[in-house]
Amino acid sequence: MNNPNEKSFPVSWDQFHRDSRALAWRLAGLGSFDAIVAIARGGLVPAAIVARELNIRTVETVAVKSYDHQNQGGIKVLKEISPPLLELARGGAKILIVDDLVDTGSTARVVREMLPGAHFATVYAKPKGREMVDTFITEVSQDTWIFFPWDLDVAYVAPISGGTD
Numbered sequence: 074m075n076n077p078n079e080k081s082f083p084v085s086w087d088q089f090h091r092d093s094r095a096l097a098w099r100l101a102g103l104g105s106f107d108a109i110v111a112i113a114r115g116g117l118v119p120a121a122i123v124a125r126e127l128n129i130r131t132v133e134t135v136a137v138k139s140y141d142h143q144n145q146g147g148i149k150v151l152k153e154i155s156p157p158l159l160e161l162a163r164g165g166a167k168i169l170i171v172d173d174l175v176d177t178g179s180t181a182r183v184v185r186e187m188l189p190g191a192h193f194a195t196v197y198a199k200p201k202g203r204e205m206v207d208t209f210i211t212e213v214s215q216d217t218w219i220f221f222p223w224d225l226d227v228a229y230v231a232p233i234s235g236g237t238d
């Protein structure tokens with residue numbers, strides 16, 4: 074498959090922490106949540122930061138795989154939400170779903186169906202998927218690939234002039 078991501082948006086740990094905290098500030102204005110469901114793997118880091126900021130101790134996971142590197146495949150649910158969490162939701166608890174980003178919205182659609190009344194929050198959103206998210210912090214264009222800090226390393230970059238030193 075050709076890579077439709079012409080632009081790249083690399084995010085440092087520092088920036089990701091700031092953006093996740095900004096998400097927590099915004100969510101704090103919406104009242105309290107009883108539990109978080111993190112969409113693993115990408116949602117684990119922002120979920121931990123939001124859980125710390127909002128003092129939410131019940132953190133559940135759902136594991137969804139949609140991409141191999143930058144190529145989207147079929148959606149696979151690798152780990153379902155646990156029955157006690159679903160029971161909590163059915164009993165009227167306020168559930169917050171957290172992911173790192175929404176791109177096409179496919180992952181969000183699948184998880185929303187599992188928890189219809191939950192609030193869905195991501196740090197970043199692309200235009201195709203933003204309607205699927207209740208709260209996000211930064212929008213990036215559809216042709217941009219976001220590089221998260223856990224996928225990056227410090228590496229040499231050639232000078233703008235094209236030379237090697």
Ligand SMILES: O=P(O)(O)OC[C@H]1O[C@H](OP(=O)(O)OP(=O)(O)O)[C@H](O)[C@@H]1O
Pocket residue numbers: 112113114115116137138139140141145172173174175176177178179180181202
């Ligand atoms: O809106 P979509 O087009 O569905 O894309 C967004 C999803 O894709 C990425 O997960 P990925 O499938 O790469 O798995 P990972 O979280 O384990 O890296 C990202 O973490 C989101 O969960």
Ligand SMILES: O=c1[nH]c(=O)c2nc[nH]c2[nH]1
Pocket residue numbers: 140174176217218219220221224
């Ligand atoms: O690291 C990632 N960056 C992205 O922009 C993206 N879109 C879907 N899945 C993604 N993973």
Ligand SMILES: [Mg+2]
Pocket residue numbers: 112113114115116137172180
């Ligand atoms: Mg993911």
